[in-house]
Amino acid sequence: METGKQLTGTLAVAVFTAALGSLQYGYSLGVINAPQKVIERHYARSLGLWSDRSALSENSTEETDSPGVERHSAVVMYWSLSVAIFSIGGMVSSFLVGFVGDLKGRVKGMLMVNVLAVAAGLLMGLCKMWKPHIMVISGRAVMGFYCGLTSGLVPMYIGEIAPKAYRGALGTLHQLAIVIGILISQVIGLDFILGNDDMWPLLLGLSGAPAILQSLLLPLCPESPRYLYILLGKEEEARKSLHRLKGAYDPTPDLEEMRREKEEADKEPRVSIRSLIFSSVYRQQLFVALMMHLSQQLSGINAIFYYSTDIFSQAGVSQPVYATIGVGVINTVFTMVSVALVDKAGRRTLTLVGLGGMCCCAVAMTVGLRFQYDFSWMSYVSMSAIFLFVSFFEIGPGPIPWFIVAELFSQGPRPAAIALAGCCNWTSNFIIAMAFPYIQAWMGCYVFILFAVLLFGFTLFIYFRVPETKGKTFEEIAAVFHKKRHIQKDNTELEQLKTSTDA
Structure with a gap:
């Protein structure tokens, strides 16, 4: 009988599904850069600082006492906030990764936070319906909060379900999904695709699309056996999860390793961040x-x-x-x-x-x-x-x-x-x-x-x-x-x- 090192279809689906969160993270990182000038023009119009069709750069070349300079500074401020708020959201939510991952498990944790991604996508995709600068900044903040969580939950889940022989390769898929997401955002952000005056809200709104696909696939993914055994003490459920992930094999060595780890963990109180x-x-x-x-x-x-x-x-x-x-x-x-x-x-x-x-x-x-x-x-x-x-x-x-x-x-x-x-x-x-x-x-x-x-x-x-x-x-x-x-x-x-x- 095999030792559980083979890559099964269920394991492939589980890793692919988890990596969709990383794809979304990469897309959100890269998507804001390509349509910068287009978005700045809409910000200026929304703020009432755009009385004609002239380009923002033309305003910025006027004399210091011209109102165009003030317009440019205001738009730049909102633009900078649109970019920076994403990182601030990630910084805040990264502290909650352990809490969310342990609350209902790794799989349900990823499913729960997808609500944030869909909400962020809708805020940015429908930004023309109200004030674009407020809608986009709000959407970027929520998306950053989501990405801070998913950038922790995805490697945690993949690291716990991957067989030892393939743990490195499967773990690297998190970064691969990020760079693919960045590349996709660069390509469809080109002016003649979605990075133009009419389609840019859809370009930003698509940030939430992978979350919808992930939400459909997550119920098919087994929970982390390590979470089930070590945190919840459910040995039989952990055994079933191992069989689903690794196929027909004797899970005794894996369960024995988890048992020893659980004994060590039980000797000391739960490890908080502090x-x-x-x-x-x-x-x-x-x-x-x-x-x-x-x-x-x-x-x-x-x-x-x-x-x-x-x-x-x-x-x-x-x-x-x-x-x-x-x-x-x-x-x-x-x-x-x-x-x-x-x-x-x-x-x-x-x-x-x-x-x-x-x-x-x-x-x-x-x-x-x-x-x-x-x-x-x-x-x-x-x-x-x-x-x-x-x-x-x-x-x-x-x-x-x-x-x-x-x-x-x-x-x-x-x-x-x-x-x-x-x-x-x-x-x-x-x-x-x-x-x-x-x-x-x-x-x-x-x-x-x-x-x-x-x-x-x-x-x-x-x-x-x-x-x-x-x-x-x-x-x-x-x-x-x-x-x-x-x-x-x-x-x-x-x-x-x-x-x-x-x-």
Whole structure:
């Protein structure tokens, strides 16, 4: 009889269904950028600041005492809020991931939060019926709140139902769905598809469409066996769920692993976010988890997306928007490469290769930007560095932090750890989005040297502090940190003993 390593149809449906939430997250991330000018015009009309058909940019070139400048500032304020409110919603709701996941289970939790996504889609899709700026900002806030929850619930559910042999590949599908969502939003956001004056509300409203499909499919998905056994103590239901997910096999080893984990969890009180922060037992795992997420957001990947259109323009690309879509395609292709490699090469190896490669690309980009006016071909060096930077990001630093948190922690502290890591990710994303224009203005063409230094530091951290989790049970991964903690404790005691002896 098989050992439960095979990929069954039910497991495929469950992972696909969960990943629809990630697709929606990616779509919501990318959809707001393409129709920016169109949306700004509608904001101006809604605010009563648009008396003619002239473009917003024409108003902004008038003298300082012209009312057009005030109009432009008001519209820019509402536009900035439309973009930023998404991250704020995610930052707030990421703290609730553990509560929602434990309240009714992982599957029902994802089903419950879909109400938010549909509501957000309707607010944005019907925004022309009232004041577009208020409707869009409200919809983006609700969608951000939804995405903060789903960016935690999806990796948690997939991590708990995936067989050990395929846990990395299936976990990487969360990031793959995100980048596919971003690519879809870039393509259908083109002016001649939906990113135009008439269709842009539909473009934004489609953000909620995956939630409808997911709501139809979720009742077909088995609940997480780990949730059923360890949190609810329902061994028989966990056994049925394992059979549905893995087919005909003997689930005794899996149930035995869960039983030991449950015994460990029962020895200590439920791990809240506050107790996890102050716990010495989980300190090393938490530090690694947060640093992995910081390495993803502080790598400069968002800065690359902000800067790419400008670099492509300088390189003589007549339609830089298509080059940006090309970056989206590279994003998707190399995330698929990561799916294929992560369970062979390992999480640690791919993250090291990715961060190291990005560091080299950041240096190359700086050289290209510095000399692009002296040598015309240097623009192409910068452009190549962008594509390679994105490729290295998606091989490791992009997908791995999302699912490795679920691997680093046992069932008890896992929801709180995912919530904290998610909040760290959203917060650092928001800070980079707000701070990058100022850093860019200050450092000019040398801005990517800053990211090169950060990437080098993160590479060293991963090399010295992050263990390989490929092919290990949750129990074995916890034992690695337990062993490290004891070694550190013994070293500290030896140092103290030596100091007292010397004295």
